[in-house]
């Protein structure tokens with residue numbers, strides 16, 4: 001068994017912030033500088049189709065992030081999903097240990113503690129645990145998923161099915177916003193071959209949120225992300241014009257963000273932006289991101305209809321497996337993966 005269980009979040013008591021978790025000054029969150037004046041748009045999915053497309057398109061261009069309400073996924077299911085995840089993360093460490101791994105190449109189901117390399121070497125652990133696994137075509141991997149809590153497999157199956165429907169609807173609205181056929185983005189992400197991954201995050205209460213981060217600044221690498229965050233705790237922040245903006249949770253809403261492949265497919269018109277999670281002193285927080293990504297064999301290339309004299313091609317074509325390889329190579333850094341596939345103009 002690997003010795004990666006150093007961060008024992010199963011404990012409900014306040015953990016001490018050992019030096020392993022303290023970021024150097026220039027990497028700390030600087031919470032007083034987070035803007036409270038602006039946040040990302042809130043979009044009602046029940047509005048008239050042409051204004052819905054227009055509002056989503058504007059949010060994609062200006063922020064790369066938005067929240068949606070009236071999306072059709074039952075509130076009760078969201079609640080059940082988050083409490084099931086909390087139960088999982090709070091299992092005794094011995095029971096969770098079977099999922100801990102640092103093997104990012106072969107393990108499909110992974111529990112891990114994210115980190116940043118400081119000065120290119122030393123690892124500073126993030127104040128979180130993350131649990132990642134595929135959540136589509138679940139029959140193929142069901143036996144690898146937790147048996148405890150006993151409802152885990154059933155709840156994740158029901159939840160991801162509902163999110164998959166929502167994801168397809170969002171992809172078609174985003175395609176229309178780009179002036180494309182409604183199935184264009186989904187097709188470009190490999191049509192039926194696309195993959196859904198569940199990325200659950202657990203942030204215990206933190207004795208000093210100024211010294212550490214829950215998740216470091218990153219962009220998501222797939223095509224589109226649907227994030228469920230709990231009510232009452234503001235933790236997610238997004239970078240806009242060099243400033244961090246907080247995304248306050250709204251009851252019964254999802255946070256939607258564009259990920260790297262959509263930035264490339266849209267030839268840079270829609271942005272996949274940096275975001276991070278900060279910690280809080282008082283309560284544990286659980287969030288769940290569902291990533292929709294291409295299969296590793298899918299060729300990703302800016303969509304031809306979005307390239308013209310005024311908008312010359314920014315990225316070259318690549319197999320998604322190459323992107324994943326570069327992503328892994330940059331582990332522990334504030335990754336700049338899509339930049340490696342940019343054409344030098």
Ligand SMILES: O=C(O)CCC(=O)C(=O)O
Nearest residue numbers: 199201229236277287289
């Ligand atoms: O916990 C959050 O709000 C952020 C999660 C996130 O960015 C991710 O899972 O990629």
Ligand SMILES: [Fe+2]
Nearest residue numbers: 219220275289
């Ligand atoms: Fe993310």
